[in-house]
Amino acid sequence: MKINGAVISAIFLNLSTVFNKTLADTPVQWNLIASEVPSNGKYNDYQWLADFPGMKEWVGKKQVKKLAGYEYVIVNKSYEATVAVKRDDIEDDQLGIYSTQAQSAGFSAKKWPDSLVFNAVNNGFKSKCYDGKPFFHAGHIVGKNTVSNLGTKKLSIESQAAAMASYGVARTSMMSIKDEEGNPLNVNPDVLLVPPAQADIANALMTTERLKDGEVNIYKGTAKVVVAAWLTDPDAWFLLDTSKPLKPFIYQPRKKPVFVSQTKMDSESVFMEGELRFGAEARGNAGYGHWQLVYASTGKDA
Helix, strand or coil, rough: CCCCCCHHHHHHHHHHHHHHHHHCCCCCCCCHHHEEEECCCCECCCCCHHHCCCCCCCCCCCCCCCCCCCCCCCEEEEEEEEEEEEEHHCCCCHHHHHHHHHHHHHHHHHHHHHHHHHHHHHHCCCCCCCCCCCCCCCCCCCCCCCCCCCEECCCCCCCCCHHHHHHHHHHHHHHHCCCCCCCCCCCCCCEEEECCCHHHHHHHHHHCCCCCCECCCCCCCEEEECCCCCCCCCEEEEECCCCCCCCCEEEEEEEEEEEEECCCCCCCHHHHHHHEEEEEEEEEEEEEEEEEEEEEEEECCC
């Protein structure tokens, strides 16, 4: 095949089409547990997460809540996936493999937000949120009270007592959380997030009429099960309220994944290495919303 500008443009247009179709067709999970908060700069400042203003009777001046010196920013990072197209393959009309590579790049690009968000979940036992404490922690401060969104019990269907001590404690704890004035936050856990190792237990807890001890399953249908292979700890499990305007986790795109290509035959990469290049670029990050909307258990203490 004789290489010229028209041929190169046609090749990369085809690769771009394949990439974008895969990008559109690939399913994701991040949106089940995270909210998208776009970014227009190097970072977003989430100091406002510390504020839980509630409606009060308006007598005299309005009561303005101050943000008590909290500081929490999510800094954007750059990501890429690049494929080299050999000039010899173009000349020899051997381009079939690059269509598959374009599909792979599109798949990887679509899964990029998943990797960001679930990495935040995995790191939530040590990474800090807006109050300066790890997102999952036993010592969050609300007013004069200490509140925990961290447990250790193994998710269980062995008995009603075991289910109550694990899932039940998490659910009750979340639903009981109040704001600094003592008013309920109306947290309503609706997603049970588990790794594949706990899929069967979680699904049984949400669907069976009776538990292994024969007692009634009082938790049937109380949450949707989400099984995520991104979760790295086979014992940990998470209960979330995803019904609020801001979900427990944040996906912060600065530049969503796009197809990019280097197509000039007089470029240095062609002269030195005999390669043209294409791939994906993206910029963004993920982080934490309100810790009150999620409960995590390490699952280490049966």
